[in-house]
Amino acid sequence: MTTDVSLPNTWHSKTSFYLAVSVGILALxxxxxxxxLGLEFFLRIWPEYPAMVPSTAISLLFxxxxxxxxxxxxxxxxxxxxxxxxxxxVIANYRLAVFQVVPDGMSIATxxxxxLIAVCLWSRTVKDLSTFAxxxxxxxxxxxxxxxLIGYLYNSEALFANPVYTLMALHTAIGFTALFVAFLVNDAEVGWMRVLAAPELGSQMLRKLLPFLVLVPVGLTGLALIASNLNYVSADLRASVLAYTMILMLVTAACYFANxxxxxxxxxxxxxxxxxxxxxxxxxxxVALERGQKIEALGKLVGGVAHDFNNTLSVVLGNLQLLQADPDKSAHPVYLTEAVEAVQNAAELTRQLLAYGRKSRLEPVPVNLDDLVRKTLNMFQRLCPANIAVSTRLSANEMIVELDPIxxxxxxxxxxxxxxxxxxxGGKIxxxxxxxxxGREQVSGFGGTEQIFSGTFVCISVVDSGPGMTAQELSRATEPFFTTKPVGEGTGLGLSVASGFCRQSGGGLTLLSEPGHGLTAKMFFPLSPSSPDVAPETMQQSTEVKPSAHRILxxxxDEKVTRVMARQLQLDGNEVEVALSAADALEIMSTGPAPDLVITDLVMxxxxxxxxxxxxIRARFPGTHVVLMSGYDSIRQRQSDGAEWNxxxxxxxxxxxxxxEVAASVLSQTPKG
Structure with missing residues (x-):
C-alpha cells in the first residue's frame, strides 16, 4: 500500500525541507x-563532550x-x-567491530x-495510516x-555517566531534534500538530504562549540547580528530566485548551x-413567491381587462354595424347612444385601472375630510338598503388633507x-x-405590501358586520379582478382602485379581518399643514360654450386620434393642422403663421x-396657447420637469x-408665454 508522497508547496513543506538540508549538512x-580531516570541533564541539560517531552521522545523512x-x-x-x-x-554498529569507535560510540538513545527516523521515513509512504501511528x-x-539537549544546556556531566545518554554528542542531539521537528512539520494538518499550527484563535493563543511555556520552566530549573545543595550528579539529571516533564505537561495542557x-x-x-x-x-x-403572486395577479388583470374590453367592443362594433346596415333611420340615434355609452364605460374602466396602478391624473386640493365624507355618505344613502344601519363617528372636522375630491x-x-x-x-356599517x-406602516399594494412615510395621517375607517375574509382572501383583496362575490355580481376592481388612489395620494389602505367578525378597511392620507379659505366644490357642471374660429395645431x-379630433374642431369652425411629432410641429410653426392653440400629446x-x-413654444411663440393630453398622467410626473407653470x-x-370647452376657455385667456 503506497500513497502519493509528494508534499504541497506550502510553508510546511518548505520548513521541513530546509531543516532536512541543515541536518544533512551537519552530518557531512x-x-x-x-x-x-581530524578537526576536533566537528567531532565533539567541546573537548569534554562525547563525539558524534560515523554511524550516527551516516544515519542522520540518510x-x-x-x-x-x-x-x-x-x-x-x-x-x-x-x-x-x-x-x-544501526545493526552494523553493534555487530561489526569496524564500526565501533573507542572511547566514543553509539549510545542506546542514539x-x-x-x-525512529527509519520508521518515520517508511510510515510516510504507507497509505491510510492513522494519525496516532x-x-x-x-x-x-x-x-x-x-x-x-536540556542536560547540555545545564552542563550536566551526569549525561556522560548515564548508561542511556553517555555517548550522545551535543550536535547529535541537535540533529535528531531538527530532523524529528521537520517530520512533525509535514504533519501540521493532523493531531496535536494541527492544534499547534491551525489558524483559529485558540491556536494563535497557543503559539504566543509557547515560548513562555518552554523558556520559563527551563530557567526556573536552572536556578533551582544553582541553589541546590544535593549531590551534583544526581541533581543535574533530575533537573533535566524535571524540566522536560514540566514543558511536556504545560504544552499538553495548552494544546488541550486550544483544541x-x-x-x-x-x-x-x-x-x-x-x-x-x-x-x-x-x-x-x-422573492420567488412574491414574483409568482405578481405574475398571477398580472395574469388576472390582463384577462379581466380583455374580457371587459371585448364586451365593450362588441357593443360598439355591433351598434356601428347596425347603424351602417339598418335602413330604418329612426333607430339610428339608439345605436349611436348605445355605442357612446359603451365607449364611456370603457373609459371609466381605464380610469379605474390607472387609479389602481397610480398612473391616473389627480388634481389634489386642500379639503375638509369630514365634509367630503358626509357628501359621499349622502350619495351612498341612495344605494344602501334599509336593513343596513349606517352610523358615523367623525372626529376630523378641523383637519385638512390634500387629495382629489372626485x-x-x-x-x-x-x-x-x-x-x-x-x-x-342586513347588518351595520x-x-x-x-x-x-x-410610523413606516405596511399598506396594501400590487402583489404585496408597501410602506408609507411616518407622520400624522387622517384615517377613514369603514367597519362592517359581514362574514369577514380568510387570511388568503385578505392577502389578495387588492388584486385587480379578485372578488369573493358570486359570478356576475362584482368586477373585482373596487378595493384595488381604492388602494391605488390612497397610495397615489401619499397614503395607503389597510384591511383587517377575521372570518365571522367583519372587515375593517382603513384609508390613510397625510395631514396637510394648509387650510383653504373656501372649500372647493367636489362636482362641477359642464356648460355649453359657444365655439369661435381659431387656428389650432x-x-x-396616432393618426386616427388626430383625424377624429381635427374633424371635431373643424366642425366647431376652427382651422386645424396636424403634426405627427414635436419636430414636425415646430417646422410647421416656423414656416407659416403661428397657431392660436397647440394641443400636444405627452408621449411621442x-x-x-x-x-x-x-x-x-412658450419661448419661441409667446402668443400661442398650449394644452397637453395623454392616455395616462400623474400630476407629480407633470411637475417633475421643473416648469414654473402647468x-x-x-x-x-x-x-x-x-x-x-377647454379650447374656448384657454383661447379666452392671455397666453402664458
Missing part, C-alpha cells in the same frame, strides 16, 4: 571535517536525504531505501533515535533528543454558515358598496375619522416629448364637449 561536516526526497516528490522507494540503510547502519514515532523521537477553543469556534462558524444559507434560501423563496369619493364609495354587499341579510401618528403620433416618438415642446390637461378619451 562531521564526516568530512571531523573524521576525515534521514535527511529521505525527507528531502519526500518533500520533492520523488519515488517512495527512495525514502524506503534510506529507511533500510539507517536500520542496517540507536533508538536512528531507528503517524505522530507517535516523531513525538517519541523529539522527546528522546530533548532530554540530552477545545478551536472546536467551539468551528461549531460556531458552521452554525453561522448554516444560518446564512438558510436565510439566503428563505429570501430566495420569498377620486376620493369614488374610492370611498367602492369600500362602502363592498361593505353593503358583504351583508345582504360604521364610518369614523380620526388623526393617527404612524394638433400634435400626436423622437427626442422631444410633450413637455419639452410646450416649453419650446399647462391645461386633457385626459384621453376626450369628450367632444370637453374638448370644445
Amino acid at each position: 561536516l562531521n564526516l568530512i571535517l571531523g573524521w576525515g 534521514g535527511s536525504l529521505g525527507l528531502i526526497a519526500l518533500n520533492k516528490g520523488y519515488s517512495p522507494w527512495v525514502a524506503r531505501l534510506c529507511s533500510v540503510l539507517i536500520a542496517s547502519d 540507536a533508538i533515535a536512528c531507528l 503517524r505522530l507517535l514515532p516523531k513525538t517519541l523521537g523529539v522527546s528522546l533528543a530533548m532530554v540530552p 477545545v477553543i478551536n472546536k467551539t469556534e468551528q461549531r460556531a462558524a458552521q452554525a453561522e454558515k448554516l444560518q446564512r444559507e438558510s436565510d439566503r434560501a428563505r429570501q430566495v423563496a420569498e 377620486n376620493f369619493q369614488q374610492a370611498l364609495l367602492n369600500i362602502l358598496i363592498n361593505a353593503r354587499d358583504a351583508q345582504p341579510q 360604521v364610518i369614523s375619522t380620526a388623526a393617527e401618528e404612524m 394638433l400634435v400626436d403620433d 416618438p423622437g427626442a422631444m416629448q410633450g413637455h419639452a415642446l410646450a416649453k419650446e 399647462e391645461p390637461f386633457l385626459q384621453k378619451p376626450i369628450n367632444w364637449i370637453l374638448l370644445r
Whole structure:
C-alpha cells in the first residue's frame, strides 16, 4: 500500500525541507571535517563532550536525504531505501567491530533515535495510516533528543555517566531534534500538530504562549540547580528530566485548551454558515413567491381587462354595424347612444385601472375630510338598503388633507358598496375619522405590501358586520379582478382602485379581518399643514360654450386620434393642422403663421416629448396657447420637469364637449408665454 508522497508547496513543506538540508549538512561536516580531516570541533564541539560517531552521522545523512526526497516528490522507494540503510547502519554498529569507535560510540538513545527516523521515513509512504501511528514515532523521537539537549544546556556531566545518554554528542542531539521537528512539520494538518499550527484563535493563543511555556520552566530549573545543595550528579539529571516533564505537561495542557477553543469556534462558524444559507434560501423563496403572486395577479388583470374590453367592443362594433346596415333611420340615434355609452364605460374602466396602478391624473386640493365624507355618505344613502344601519363617528372636522375630491369619493364609495354587499341579510356599517401618528406602516399594494412615510395621517375607517375574509382572501383583496362575490355580481376592481388612489395620494389602505367578525378597511392620507379659505366644490357642471374660429395645431403620433379630433374642431369652425411629432410641429410653426392653440400629446416618438415642446413654444411663440393630453398622467410626473407653470390637461378619451370647452376657455385667456 503506497500513497502519493509528494508534499504541497506550502510553508510546511518548505520548513521541513530546509531543516532536512541543515541536518544533512551537519552530518557531512562531521564526516568530512571531523573524521576525515581530524578537526576536533566537528567531532565533539567541546573537548569534554562525547563525539558524534560515523554511524550516527551516516544515519542522520540518510534521514535527511529521505525527507528531502519526500518533500520533492520523488519515488517512495527512495525514502524506503534510506529507511533500510539507517536500520542496517544501526545493526552494523553493534555487530561489526569496524564500526565501533573507542572511547566514543553509539549510545542506546542514539540507536533508538536512528531507528525512529527509519520508521518515520517508511510510515510516510504507507497509505491510510492513522494519525496516532503517524505522530507517535516523531513525538517519541523529539522527546528522546530533548532530554540530552536540556542536560547540555545545564552542563550536566551526569549525561556522560548515564548508561542511556553517555555517548550522545551535543550536535547529535541537535540533529535528531531538527530532523524529528521537520517530520512533525509535514504533519501540521493532523493531531496535536494541527492544534499547534491551525489558524483559529485558540491556536494563535497557543503559539504566543509557547515560548513562555518552554523558556520559563527551563530557567526556573536552572536556578533551582544553582541553589541546590544535593549531590551534583544526581541533581543535574533530575533537573533535566524535571524540566522536560514540566514543558511536556504545560504544552499538553495548552494544546488541550486550544483544541477545545478551536472546536467551539468551528461549531460556531458552521452554525453561522448554516444560518446564512438558510436565510439566503428563505429570501430566495420569498422573492420567488412574491414574483409568482405578481405574475398571477398580472395574469388576472390582463384577462379581466380583455374580457371587459371585448364586451365593450362588441357593443360598439355591433351598434356601428347596425347603424351602417339598418335602413330604418329612426333607430339610428339608439345605436349611436348605445355605442357612446359603451365607449364611456370603457373609459371609466381605464380610469379605474390607472387609479389602481397610480398612473391616473389627480388634481389634489386642500379639503375638509369630514365634509367630503358626509357628501359621499349622502350619495351612498341612495344605494344602501334599509336593513343596513349606517352610523358615523367623525372626529376630523378641523383637519385638512390634500387629495382629489372626485377620486376620493369614488374610492370611498367602492369600500362602502363592498361593505353593503358583504351583508345582504342586513347588518351595520360604521364610518369614523380620526388623526393617527404612524410610523413606516405596511399598506396594501400590487402583489404585496408597501410602506408609507411616518407622520400624522387622517384615517377613514369603514367597519362592517359581514362574514369577514380568510387570511388568503385578505392577502389578495387588492388584486385587480379578485372578488369573493358570486359570478356576475362584482368586477373585482373596487378595493384595488381604492388602494391605488390612497397610495397615489401619499397614503395607503389597510384591511383587517377575521372570518365571522367583519372587515375593517382603513384609508390613510397625510395631514396637510394648509387650510383653504373656501372649500372647493367636489362636482362641477359642464356648460355649453359657444365655439369661435381659431387656428389650432394638433400634435400626436396616432393618426386616427388626430383625424377624429381635427374633424371635431373643424366642425366647431376652427382651422386645424396636424403634426405627427414635436419636430414636425415646430417646422410647421416656423414656416407659416403661428397657431392660436397647440394641443400636444405627452408621449411621442423622437427626442422631444410633450413637455419639452410646450416649453419650446412658450419661448419661441409667446402668443400661442398650449394644452397637453395623454392616455395616462400623474400630476407629480407633470411637475417633475421643473416648469414654473402647468399647462391645461386633457385626459384621453376626450369628450367632444370637453374638448370644445377647454379650447374656448384657454383661447379666452392671455397666453402664458
